[in-house]
Amino acid sequence: MSSSSGDLPPHLLHVLPTAQSVELIGAFGGKLRHTLVTSDGTLPEGLQAASYIKPARNFPALEGLPLPGRMQKMARAMTAFDLVLTHGPGALDVAMAHTMFKDVMNLPALIHHEHDPDQKRSLKRTWYRRIALGKSAGIVVPGERLEEAALVDWQQPMGRVKRISPGIDTKAFAKKPKRDGFRLIKHPGEMWVGVWADSADQQGVSMLFRAFAEMETDWQLIVLGENIQTAALDAEIDRLELVDRVYFPGIPRDATKVIGLFDIFVKTAPCREFPVHMVEAMAAAVPVLAVRDGEADQLLAEANREWLFDANAESTLAANLRSLAQDKPLRSAIGEANRLRAMQELDRAKTIATFRRLYASAMKREF
Structure with missing residues (x-):
């Protein structure tokens, strides 16, 4: 020694x-x-x-x-x-x-x-x-x-x-990013649902497409991650007539420039590893819809936990998306609770x- x-x-x-x-x-x-x-x-x-x-x-x-x-x-x-x-x-x-x-x-x-x-x-x-x-x-x-x-x-x-x-650097994610600071521009009046998926979660992403299809047309779906876009998912997008509302920008160089642009963040699969991107969304004051598991239950703010859904519960996910989409004050309240939780416990x-x-x-x- x-x-x-x-x-x-x-x-x-x-x-x-x-x-x-x-x-x-x-x-x-x-x-x-x-x-x-x-x-x-x-x-x-x-x-x-x-x-x-x-x-x-x-x-x-x-x-x-x-x-x-x-x-x-x-x-x-x-x-x-x-x-x-x-x-x-x-x-x-x-x-x-x-x-x-x-x-x-x-x-x-x-x-x-x-x-x-x-x-x-x-x-x-x-x-x-x-x-x-x-x-x-x-x-x-x-x-x-x-x-x-x-x-x-x-x-x-x-x-x-x-x-x-x-x-994570909670202060960096708490700063609201510019609407044109990412490769996609968030236009005035647009609302974004964000998901950071991986190639193993094709089923969950497909379920999200179907739930998202019921939302108003001013909502866009941003799918982050590597090698997510497949022929099967493209076919589902075509079937649901979502071609002009779903985007696959890949992996951002700087997550702080995009996560805070989301109005709702969705995690479509149970946690196989620590859900760092969900925590980034929390730090950016974004409400989260996530599959119910022990990890998400413990990490999310108490106000957000009632918005968890069971794996493969497509109808619950769709209902939760609609409810949050229609209530901006509720989204803001849940997002702020998440931000405080991330700052206090996950900085x-x-x-x-x-x-x-x-x-x-x-x-x-x-x-």
Whole structure:
């Protein structure tokens, strides 16, 4: 373990860091030193080498059988640090090496981060996680689904599992964007329903088309996301005669320039991962129609929760769209409640402060 004596800042080892890691490194600045293990050996986008930031050199390969010799090499590579931060299933071998040799080698604390549900779930992987995370100082998850997996499937103690929602810049989304600041211009008198979908949610988007078709013609539907437009959806648009009211602008470079233009935001599928775009809509003071699940229930303002609908409940979605479309004061009230909720509970500054406390506690050293 790295010595805490002297004036050098604590030294952190990041294994397969994410975009959120980049944000945290930027926020902490020179108060910490960072060494990063990435899949290609280079620093992630958004980071440049500095006196306190560098890529790892000669770190043992992350892929391979968890044999004792390989695990021992990984453990030895951790000894120079004050804290080890691992991310996702690709870094579990590092966590396993930590569990195997923590006491023998006096290894630093390790905190594991999971960001998305495991797409390759199996009993073998579940058991591996249970063992690999056995001596971790914390397991960070973004939402309810992964929290349940950590507590139930991986059988981790409640005190070890830390649910920390990814924070967003709520102030940036609270600023009303210009009507012509996006690739689509929102003309006076137009109202926009927005959805940020993915290619796996064709059924939900198609259902939204049918519900949207019952709305007045001054309403437009903006479908954000990558590879959403398909022949089947185009056929449904043609059948519903919505060709001039539905748009597929793709993924915006800057979400703050479009989310706030929506008058209603719709989430058409249950949360498979943390619903960051729904939270962005909340921060932009937009009312949300979302599939009822534990994640949306907990994140949305109380005033918005009665507007949740069950999966595949097309008639409820259509009725909710009509009701909100006809009541601008109600939309404004729900949107403002969402904005306050996002600002108080889901702001990036709060998330950074939470991580700072967690990491300092694990190291037993403030920074």
